[in-house]
Amino acid sequence: GVFSHLEMLEAQAHEADRKQEEKKQQEEKLTSLKERVEELRIQRDRLQAKVDLQKKRQSGKEGVVSGAAELSAGAVLEWKIRSVKGMLQLFYLTGISGKLTKQGVCFSISTAYESTYLDSYHLDLLTKPAVRIHRHSVPVFIPLEQIAKRYLQTDIRRFLSILSDHLNAYAGRKYQADQLQERFSDQLEGSLQRNSLCNLLAFNYKVPSGGKTFPFSARLIYRDICCSLPTEVMVSCTVKAPAHLEETAAAHSELFRHMALHKAFCTFSSTEEKVD
Amino acid sequence: MDISMCHVYEDEIKSLEEEIKLLAEQYEDIQQESTFYSEEEILMAIKAFQSELQGESKGNESRSDLKAQLESLEADLSFLMKFTCVQFTSHSKRTVERYRNRTVQKHRISGKCHSLSFQLEFQLLEMQDEEKVSTVITDLSIVMESGEDANVSKFVSRTEEHGDLLTFFRSLSSYAEWYEHRRRTFLHFKVVSIKLLSI
Numbered sequence: 001g002v003f004s005h006l007e008m009l010e011a012q013a014h015e016a017d018r019k020q021e022e023k024k025q026q027e028e029k030l031t032s033l034k035e036r037v038e039e040l041r042i043q044r045d046r047l048q049a050k051v052d053l054q055k056k057r058q059s060g061k062e063g064v065v066s067g068a069a070e071l072s073a074g075a076v077l078e079w080k081i082r083s084v085k086g087m088l089q090l091f092y093l094t095g096i097s098g099k100l101t102k103q104g105v106c107f108s109i110s111t112a113y114e115s116t117y118l119d120s121y122h123l124d125l126l127t128k129p130a131v132r133i134h135r136h137s138v139p140v141f142i143p144l145e146q147i148a149k150r151y152l153q154t155d156i157r158r159f160l161s162i163l164s165d166h167l168n169a170y171a172g173r174k175y176q177a178d179q180l181q182e183r184f185s186d187q188l189e190g191s192l193q194r195n196s197l198c199n200l201l202a203f204n205y206k207v208p209s210g211g212k213t214f215p216f217s218a219r220l221i222y223r224d225i226c227c228s229l230p231t232e233v234m235v236s237c238t239v240k241a242p243a244h245l246e247e248t249a250a251a252h253s254e255l256f257r258h259m260a261l262h263k264a265f266c267t268f269s270s271t272e273e274k275v276d
Numbered sequence: 277m278d279i280s281m282c283h284v285y286e287d288e289i290k291s292l293e294e295e296i297k298l299l300a301e302q303y304e305d306i307q308q309e310s311t312f313y314s315e316e317e318i319l320m321a322i323k324a325f326q327s328e329l330q331g332e333s334k335g336n337e338s339r340s341d342l343k344a345q346l347e348s349l350e351a352d353l354s355f356l357m358k359f360t361c362v363q364f365t366s367h368s369k370r371t372v373e374r375y376r377n378r379t380v381q382k383h384r385i386s387g388k389c390h391s392l393s394f395q396l397e398f399q400l401l402e403m404q405d406e407e408k409v410s411t412v413i414t415d416l417s418i419v420m421e422s423g424e425d426a427n428v429s430k431f432v433s434r435t436e437e438h439g440d441l442l443t444f445f446r447s448l449s450s451y452a453e454w455y456e457h458r459r460r461t462f463l464h465f466k467v468v469s470i471k472l473l474s475i
Contacts, residue, residue: 026279033285040292047299054306073328076321077342082308084349087367090385091356093400093413094445098359099352115439117411157359164446 092120095164103127104134109164111171113228118171123163131156141197142166165226172228172260173198179262187265189215199225201261204238207248207268214241216249220256233257298374305371322346361449362389377404389452391459395419398441413439422455 071079091097097120098107104127110120124135131152138144144163151159180203181192189204199222206213215238220230235253237245255264313321322343357363364387373380378401385396398416402409416439418432428451435444 026282030281030285033282033289037285037288037292040289040296044292044296044299047296047303051299051303051306054303054310058306058310073321073324074342076313076318077325077346079308079311079313080318080321081342081346081349084346084353086369087353087364088349088356090364090367090383091360091362093441094360094362095442096356096360098356100348100355105355110442112440112442114443115413115416115441117413117442161446161449168442168446 093117095168096160104131107160109160109167111164111168113172113175116175118175121167123160125156138163138167139170139196142170169224169226169228170198173201173222176228176261177201180265183262184265187268197225199223201230207237207245207252209242209245209248214245215239216252218252218256220261228260230257294376298376302371302374305374309368309370360389361452362445363387372399378402389448390456392448392452392455393421394448396441398439413441415439416441418444 088097092108092110095110095112096107097110098105101124104125107123107125108120109123111118121139122135122137123133126132126134133144133148133152136144142163143166147159147162147166151162177192177194177198181188184205187205189206192201192203194201201220202218204215204217207216208214217236217238219232219234221232222229223231233253233256235249235256237249252264255267259267325343364385366384366386368384370382371379372382380402381400383396383398383400387394387396396416396418399414401412401414403412416436418436420428420432422428431447432444435441
């Protein structure tokens with residue numbers, strides 16, 4: 001009766017209030033968002049104008065402008081700090097970089113394959129009473145102790161140089177195997193097998209010939225762990241195949257001996273295109 | 277209707293904030309790269325900075341750190357140059373591209389290793405994807421003092437072709453050491469032969 005009718009009206013009124021409140025909140029939110037967008041647009045345009053002016057000035061005078069009294073002493077120091085940091089970054093590109101510590105030096109050895117820089121490794125050295133390694137990030141399969149035993153006490157430069165040879169060769173082998181897996185996975189059959197030092201590789205790949213593809217298998221052994229090219233290569237066709245494919249296997253074997261793995265596979269694709 | 281407008285605004289806010297961040301970084305890059313302060317100006321700034329600090333009643337921690345930070349960095353740099361025998365005599369850098377996860381900088385460097393001088397120009401591309409930052413060298417150009425040596429020019433052109441900056445520096449060290457040793461040996465024999473001739 002009346003009571004439930006009243007309840008219904010009350011509920012309706014509540015609901016209407018709630019909806020109105022919701023609507024109001026949304027409108028307020030929208031307005032504040034809109035204001036924020038305007039604010040940011042103005043900030044962006046101002047910054048853009050500053051940068052455009054800078055660029056015009058920079059192109060007008062090729063080279064640098066003397067700082068003069070434009071900036072505060074603190075800002076000049078910050079400029080110098082950034083400049084020195086920039087030079088320290090250059091040492092990273094040379095392969096040997098480092099930082100003095102309270103008890104010695106922390107060296108950083110960078111590795112690269114041609115134009116791509118790869119992982120870098122750290123060596124925290126203590127210098128008193130004698131030079132010794134405190135901490136390092138050199139992987140366990142690199143003969144660090146051996147190299148340190150021979151050179152660390154007598155010739156630190158030589159020690160770092162030889163360690164760098166090992167690390168760069170490892171990084172180079174790993175890079176080739178990674179590139180092969182990433183870029184030529186359609187020519188590989190199954191997974192590429194490798195050990196941690198990346199000086200033993202085994203993989204199966206497909207060789208097209210006369211409209212068909214033949215399965216080949218390759219094993220690469222890198223006995224010189226300071227080298228990123230293999231010392232032994234075995235390539236064979238895994239099924240009974242026409243005689244000329246034996247020549248192909250021999251040719252591939254030679255190729256893998258003298259050319260980086262991913263570059264060798266690049267030549268396969270390009271010769272294939274030429275044949276077609 | 278209103279809800280989708282909200283999303284539109286929120287997306288625009290996000291993209292504007294990113295743009296502003298990039299522009300601010302660009303501004304700082306250009307500011308850094310187009311100014312130069314000589315060593316005297318730096319020394320004057322250090323002095324002025326120190327007197328500013330003393331003037332302030334409470335020593336501001338972060339500000340006094342600046343001087344200490346500069347000294348520590350310069351000590352590192354000086355050590356590295358002495359240790360590796362590689363000295364950079366000039367370095368100019370110019371940010372050519374700056375996007376959210378991609379920066380390209382053009383570098384021009386001159387320096388020497390032992391007594392061999394070299395000049396380098398290259399572009400450094402830094403890309404950030406997920407957690408890894410990758411660094412790639414492009415457009416490498418090398419000029420070396422002993423450029424007349426056929427082996428050196430062959431080495432230099434092969435290195436340039438592959439952008440192999442790291443190998444350049446690693447080989448430069450040993451070559452420069454050998455070159456220095458040879459130079460001294462020749463000088464020694466020159467002196468000795470002059471002495472002999474004058475007897």
